[in-house]
Amino acid sequence: MTVKDIARAAEVSPMTVSRVLSGGKNVRPALREHVEKVIAELGYHRNENARSLRPGQRSGLVGVLITNIGNPYYAGVVQGIEQVVAATGRRILVATTNEDADLERQLLSDFLGRQVEGLVVVPVGQDAERFTTARLNDVPLVLASRTVAGVAADAVLIDDVHGAHEATSLMLEAGHRRIAFLGNKVTVSTGQRRLRGFRDAFADHGSEPDESLVVLGLQDTEAAEVAMRDLLGRAEPPSAVFAANNRISTGAIRAIAKATAEGVVATPPRLSLFDSFDFADMAPFPLSVVDHDPAELGRVAARMLLSRLDGSAGGEGARLVELPVHLVHHDATVGH
């Protein structure tokens, strides 16, 4: 069904229908109502794709590229993006990269072909080339949560360095020296930044981390659980642990809980972790959480993108926002 069908049924020209669809300006009220009735009766929906073909018309589409929507953290990010983008009448096209750089490139290309007005991307690797304005046909881009060195695009990050620094400092001040670091790949900027915060805290304290307790490249919960168990089983286990993201914390908590229950360790190590989770306040042992709001990250990213779309950002260069973190302590008294 097209404007022509409506025009025929309402006995007007397609142009009148088009005008009614765009708000009814410059159409006699009676005629407008008549056309609106016909549209409602026939259940007609304007073809937005055809519409966006005309020059000057926007597609109303924003592309969102996330590593994994199944991760509640990124789900929160998407929620924030959707909330802000939807308020402008635009819709989001969502795809998952699964940390696959090739897939990411294909999806970027696909989204550009679908005429997205802008992109919000959680980048997989460190290839800046694919994010140049030339490659993106001048489509505005906002990097979310992670950056890519050498990309001149807006970015919203968590204040990873400070978060890790603060949490680590507190453990050092509490007298801990054998502090383990469980992190993911350093090719991911969050991994690198959180590790830097950890090391900086030691440096500022005038000491150095025990490198044998620094475990990197942990990609999922299972790997983290194995790594944590291994650490706890050593002759000299760490007295404290920093877990660098939510998947890693999940594995670490599970390993610590099991080891404690099985008597492998007498007292659980002091645990600090990045990213909060639902029952952080009810963990079976004390926890320090570097907390922040994923939905807020999504909202800020979306707003930065929209400011490029409506021109309110002017010709500003790449902007970088680092969202604050909050260190929250749970003393494991609830329910135990």
Next chain:
Amino acid sequence: MTVKDIARAAEVSPMTVSRVLSGGKNVRPALREHVEKVIAELGYHRNENARSLRPGQRSGLVGVLITNIGNPYYAGVVQGIEQVVAATGRRILVATTNEDADLERQLLSDFLGRQVEGLVVVPVGQDAERFTTARLNDVPLVLASRTVAGVAADAVLIDDVHGAHEATSLMLEAGHRRIAFLGNKVTVSTGQRRLRGFRDAFADHGSEPDESLVVLGLQDTEAAEVAMRDLLGRAEPPSAVFAANNRISTGAIRAIAKATAEGVVATPPRLSLFDSFDFADMAPFPLSVVDHDPAELGRVAARMLLSRLDGSAGGEGARLVELPVHLVHHDATVGH
């Protein structure tokens, strides 16, 4: 940039470019390679919207309408849908209804205007009218997680009735009689179905639930926590509780843990709940979980939709799939 630009740069006709873009059939290999090089050099992306304007061409878009992507359960559903849909080269358009029936209607209309090939919807209310094939312009629809009475569309549900029945029966068999039910709105089919399973279990046992312990209409975690606290504070608190979904369980667990810590109740009530969560095995008291996989629900929904799109479903009428649940018991020994 358009095919014409490529054509000019490659010194061929737009038609030859088009042919190369569609696989290069009927183009001299040397010419094809030349055109491909120009396309790559100029970073051209075919306009999929213009392409889909031509008759017989598909838009490659599937609309997904979810009540709330921030809920990890629905995030899992979206993950499953995306996985299956992406494998066919299609993309998903995602929007959130926030349990708002009006918004749902607008979004359905918007998606139809964007030429989605199909829809996967977690419906908000019980208005069947908006889901008629006429209203949807014959765009195939799959209802996910919830149904709407009177809608002749494919649907994938969790086996809510059995799940609630089984969990309730076990509590009855363990000798519990004062069993509370914490549920959401009965206008949502899952709420209704889980309540039915609860009641049926009592009927099959030859008894009846205490209606003063049946609390409905709980929309979020906070409301559930308040309701649970209220129940525990009564002169005759329930000895067992059934929480009908993940948001409700979260509130209930928190209330129970606090009440136990504060000494309001001596022993926590026996808790059974629908939908699993990350640390179910580490809760501070025993738990029975009616578990099921949200991503699988998404995958099944997407497959049903695709079978309509490629015609492999034939002219079959509305199909209903009920995914099995698994009752899992956690005895709260880990870490406590």
Next chain:
DNA sequence: CTGTTAGCGCCTTCAG
């Protein structure tokens, strides 16, 4: 206030 013309980017059909 209403209608006609033309063209957005692409591809099916038909010539060559």
Next chain:
DNA sequence: CTGAAGGCGCTAACAG
């Protein structure tokens, strides 16, 4: 194997 013409649905620009 390659190109020219025409139209998918829509709406600016220009009549009337």
